[in-house]
Amino acid sequence: MAFGIRLHVRGRNALFTRPELKVERVSYDVMTPSAARGILEAIHWKPAISWVIDRIHVLEPIRFQSIRRNEVGHKAPAGAIKSAMKRGDLAGVQLLVDEDRQQRAATVLVNPAYVIEAHFTLSARAGADENAGKHLDIFNRRAARGQCFHQPCLGAREFAADFALVPPDAPLPARNPQAETADLGFGTPRDLGLMLWDIDHAAPGRPSMFFRARLVDGVMEVPAPGSAEVLR
Amino acid sequence: MTPLSRRHDFVLIFDVTNGNPNGDPDAGNLPRMDPETNHGLVSDVSLKRKIRNYVELARAGVEGHHIYVQEGAILNEKHRQAYVAVRGDEKSKKDAKLNPKTDAEADELRAWMCANFFDVRTFGAVMSTGINCGQVKGPVQMTFARSVEPIFPVEVSITRMAATNEAEKKKRDAADDSDSRTDNRTMGRKHIVPYGLYVAHGFISAKFAERTGFSEADLDLLLEALASMFEHDRSAARGEMTTRKLIVFAHENPLGNAPAHALFDRVRIGRDVDGAFRELDDRGLGNLAPARKFSDYRVEIDREGLPAGVEIREIL
Numbered sequence: 001m002a003f004g005i006r007l008h009v010r011g012r013n014a015l016f017t018r019p020e021l022k023v024e025r026v027s028y029d030v031m032t033p034s035a036a037r038g039i040l041e042a043i044h045w046k047p048a049i050s051w052v053i054d055r056i057h058v059l060e061p062i063r064f065q066s067i068r069r070n071e072v073g074h075k076a077p078a079g080a081i082k083s084a085m086k087r088g089d090l091a092g093v094q095l096l097v098d099e100d101r102q103q104r105a106a107t108v109l110v111n112p113a114y115v116i117e118a119h120f121t122l123s124a125r126a127g128a129d130e131n132a133g134k135h136l137d138i139f140n141r142r143a144a145r146g147q148c149f150h151q152p153c154l155g156a157r158e159f160a161a162d163f164a165l166v167p168p169d170a171p172l173p174a175r176n177p178q179a180e181t182a183d184l185g186f187g188t189p190r191d192l193g194l195m196l197w198d199i200d201h202a203a204p205g206r207p208s209m210f211f212r213a214r215l216v217d218g219v220m221e222v223p224a225p226g227s228a229e230v231l232r
Numbered sequence: 233m234t235p236l237s238r239r240h241d242f243v244l245i246f247d248v249t250n251g252n253p254n255g256d257p258d259a260g261n262l263p264r265m266d267p268e269t270n271h272g273l274v275s276d277v278s279l280k281r282k283i284r285n286y287v288e289l290a291r292a293g294v295e296g297h298h299i300y301v302q303e304g305a306i307l308n309e310k311h312r313q314a315y316v317a318v319r320g321d322e323k324s325k326k327d328a329k330l331n332p333k334t335d336a337e338a339d340e341l342r343a344w345m346c347a348n349f350f351d352v353r354t355f356g357a358v359m360s361t362g363i364n365c366g367q368v369k370g371p372v373q374m375t376f377a378r379s380v381e382p383i384f385p386v387e388v389s390i391t392r393m394a395a396t397n398e399a400e401k402k403k404r405d406a407a408d409d410s411d412s413r414t415d416n417r418t419m420g421r422k423h424i425v426p427y428g429l430y431v432a433h434g435f436i437s438a439k440f441a442e443r444t445g446f447s448e449a450d451l452d453l454l455l456e457a458l459a460s461m462f463e464h465d466r467s468a469a470r471g472e473m474t475t476r477k478l479i480v481f482a483h484e485n486p487l488g489n490a491p492a493h494a495l496f497d498r499v500r501i502g503r504d505v506d507g508a509f510r511e512l513d514d515r516g517l518g519n520l521a522p523a524r525k526f527s528d529y530r531v532e533i534d535r536e537g538l539p540a541g542v543e544i545r546e547i548l
Contacts, residue, residue: 013376065267068258069275072301076359081341090348094302097281103257110268146491150373150437151241157373158276160435162493 004054005136006166007143008173009039010113013065014154015106019196019208025106027155029062030213033222034198035155036116039163042152044139048126056220057115057172061179068105072097112154115172140165175218185215197223197230207232236371236441236451239483241492243499244279244377244432244458244475247526250424251471252385254278262423263385272379272428279374279432282465284351286457289464291350297453300349300357342368346444353444354454371440372454377432380501380512381523383425392418424471427524433496438486455480455547477531478547489541498534 016028016035033053040051072095084093120139122130142148143165152161166172180186195213199206210231211223223229254274255261264273284299291297346353346368356370395401395418436451455478462473481495502509503517509530510517523529535544 012378063268066258067264067273067275068256069277070257071277076300076345076357078338078341078359081345081359085341085344090298093345093348094298094300097301097303105258142487145489146494147485147487147489148437149439149487150369150371151435151492153373158375160373160375160433160492162491164491 004117004119004168005040005139005143006168006172007040007043007116007118008113008164008166009116009152009154009161010059010111011154011159011161012111013067013159014109014112015159016109016155024104027064027107027109028195029109029192030058030195030215030220031056031112031114031116031154032196032198033211034196036114036118037198039116039152039154039161040118040139042150043142043148043163044135045149046135048123048130049120049132049135050123051118051120052225053222054117054119055222057117057175058184058215058218058220059113059115059173059175059179060111061176061181062183063110064107065110066105066107068103070097071102071104073100073102108159109154113173113176115166179218184218186217190215192220194231200232233445233447233449235445235447236436236438237486239438239486239488240436240451240480241483241488241495242434242436242455242458242478242480243496244434245429245477245479245499245501245531246377246432246462246473246475247427247429248425248470249427249472249525251473252423252425252469253428253430253473255423255469263383263425263428265383265385266378270382270384272383272425272430274377274430274432276374276376276432279377279461280351280355282461283354283454283457286461286464287350287453290456291453296348297350298348300345300352343445350450350453353446353450356444368444369440370444371437371446373435373437375433377430379428379430380529381429383428384522386424386426388422388424390420390422392420394418422469427522427528429476429501429523429526429529431499431501433492435492459548474526475548476526479533480545480547482543482545484541484543490539494539495542498538500532500534502530502532504528504530 014027014031015025016030016032017025018028033056036053036056037051045051074095076093076095080093084090120132120135122132143163144167146163148163152163153159154161182188182190184190192213192215194210197209197211199208211229213220252261252263253272254264256264264275265271266273281303284301285303287297288299288302342359345357345359351357352368352370354370354372356368358367400418440446458478459475462475465473479499483489502511503514503520503523504510504527505517505520509532533544533546538544
């Protein structure tokens, strides 16, 4: 692979919300490809390139915890903002948290650590003189220095991700020996069921795409875009 | 106002004495804890609530510093109702749902929200403008605060010398307790952490600041809020909470000059044993009395070999 990169990410908690359990959020067992893409894009992205996730290595045992928080139930209504703009005063735009309270639990991952293997392809929006090597260099430079567009996160912004570049010739960071269990597919492959692959932002209605995720010896292979394994 | 041009990462260190910094709605308002390690937690949203409250107090009515996610009643709304009642005009339209017709309009709405509301400009907000694109992602991102050592919450039973209603009083009288002092008594419960030192991490993206117009002045206000937000959040439940340290890493480059976690690792917290620094996982600490004040801890900042272009600002 010409433009492959490997990024080591870890954090204290992660929440890769399952779309079917998103009111009281429950995380997937493993980082989704779309979350991995978001992390790479937080470090470097231009419309000229699109990131493709190849595989995700799981380095720590999969553990969960529950956190319940007070949340608000509503989004800002565009209509109220518009009429306030016209009127020229702010009345009625605010959200009253204690009258609009929802208590929601989230089942989050504990101490997750991954290696994301990915590459990028030039997209349709790339100019004729676009140079793939340039973007690869920019990404590698930024990731090695800890630079980012915004701090990447593990599924939700309150769970910040620490990241470090794994240089091309360096070995992968060591996996926690305690993680080498059937839970991560050591011995026999573990079926994680259907997992969100990504959201098709180009299509009308923004449909979700899924794939059948499997952990084999701690590694989740991610199907390539357009392959038959990506289900719509 | 020019937007912030440098990336910042910050470490907020605060403590609680005989109070409950953040109750867990799942556990009957017990202080939040990591169930595996017994370290105390304070959620990101709890800290953001305090920042909002501080800005609301300190910049009440100041142009561009309104708070979108508010607590309590809005006085403006009441004022408006009065005007409407007196003048009889201003029929606000009651459309079921309104979405902006074009992207340009959605941008305009977003820009107006960012210009008027400090918390939208700082933390972002989700607005139902268009399909899945009405989000303002704010430059400031905060994580859960975690106590440096396991906490040991204490349940305190309290009594109240009054009954809530007549029925309760009758029931008590029927029980016929001869001691009149215990008449009408109600028992209550408080959960406190005798002492806990918490650390939260925060990130400020210069690139997102560009998009929402979060300026240098906003940064100063944010830091001011972080330093003194607990001073204006006194209540029976909180006990004594204080911001002890606020350490800001300012990067010269808008994208940053060093990984955030490497900078955070430079802030080392240990126990103070007769004036000497001891690591928290030092086995020798087992015989030491539990920490009950800030001076039982030592916070050290490793300034050796700081990456080029990173400046440490100690606000507190």
